[in-house]
Amino acid sequence: MTMLPPPTPKKLGLVIDLDTCVGCHACAVACKEWNAGGFSAPLPDEKPYGNAPTGVWFNRVHSYELAAVLVDDEHPPAPSESDTSMRDAGHLGDFDRGVGLDAARAQPPRPDSPDAVVATSGSACGSMSIAAEAAQPAMTLHFPRSCLHCEEPACVTVCPTGASYKRAEDGIVLVDESRCIGCKLCSWACPYGAREYSSVEGVMKKCTLCIDRIYNENLPEAERQPACVQACPTRARHFGDLADPQSKVSKLVAERGGVDLMAELGYKPTNKYLPPRPRRAAPATAAPAEALDTAVLPPVLRWLDRVLSR
Incomplete structure (x- = not known):
């Protein structure tokens, strides 16, 4: 059983706005592109363009019809x-x-x-x-669904080898693939379906919050954010420190009433979801009748108007 660190001073995570997400899957594609740059990358695929492609996705987008x-x-x-x-x-x-x-x-x-x-x-x-x-x-x-980087992640506490762990400095939950034996206990413990098994490597995979980007000093500061956040065309995804009440993401959560996913389970996910804003159906109003001044019409059209108006 893997132990959790004490409460972390930073809680890096995402805020996802369900009001502006259009389901374009740009986050999933950008995540796949950044994390699949070669066979040894975190997201290797086997025969991705064949009749039976296999692979792992860190981001998925589900769509629901609401009454x-x-x-x-x-x-x-x-x-x-x-x-x-x-x-x-x-x-x-x-x-x-x-x-x-x-x-x-x-x-x-x-x-x-x-x-x-x-x-x-x-x-x-x-x-x-x-x-x-x-x-x-x-x-x-x-x-959109991905790892929520919980404060008390069940996927970490059930890991028998310590491969799943939570970073003490920023709260990001990661997998040490050199210690993972592919037992899949973490995937069974995660209620959010954020863990996936790679049949190519025989280990478990999960969202890394693009840790190789957010701490990469070789990148411009504006690009030091997860690939899914940078690629979102509607700016429905936001990244920052949710432990800092003065951060942009914390203020956004406070203003919009951000919520935890399945908070009743007690895992305290770091990522928050912003609910859709209320929408009002447009009132059904009759189009105003267009006034026709027949005096300005040519003689032929005036005659036609009289015929059609009978």
């Missing part, structure tokens, strides 16, 4: 098993605003609501009314 949320927050329907909410899309905490339309349709409308009147004309009309009242329209949530 609409109702306007009536004071009388929310009870959730059902058919709900598709933020919690279902990765257990991201309690910032999901509600329930799916299936649960909403299962609840009778309140007597004083517009649905009570519409529902009397048929179930189809009632469903259309509920959908029209959606305050949070249905949306797609893109959820």
Whole structure:
């Protein structure tokens, strides 16, 4: 069993903004490119362009379809098993605003609501009314996933050889491949699916937070950040010291209410997720009628207007 260091003075990690992530997979591709520069690189692939490619990915992006949320927050329907909410899309905490339309349709409308009147004309009309009242329209949530560099990582404490370890100076969790025996205990212990087994080398792999970049003094200071952060086209990924309350990432977490992934497990992940901002469906308004001044039209068009207006 590998021991953990005392609380680290620095907590280097990522802040991922789910509001601006568009699911382009640029983070995964950039990570693969930086860490797969040759057979001896951290991410070697065997026959990457064949019919049965094998390899390891440190970054993955999952996409989830989220159901609409109702306007009536004071009388929310009870959730059902058919709900598709933020919690279902990765257990991201309690910032999901509600329930799916299936649960909403299962609840009778309140007597004083517009649905009570519409529902009397048929179930189809009632469903259309509920959908029209959606305050949070249905949306797609893109959820990037990688190692969270937990403060109390289970993957480290179960390692029988000490190959998995947590750095005392900055909190980054790494794997010493020279000591790894490929037993896969760390992958079974990690609830986030951040560990992968390399069948090419017979050892476990994980995100290194691009430690070879962030401490590389030969690179310009602006480039001393993980490859996934630098490649993100929408700036949905941020890197910094989350132990410093005055750092940009800490202020961003405080302003946007950043959350831990599956905080109830008690592993205290360093990486934080910023919830999507509420979206309001555009009100359905009729387009204003265009006034036609027939006096300025040529004679032929005035005649045509009279014919078509009959």
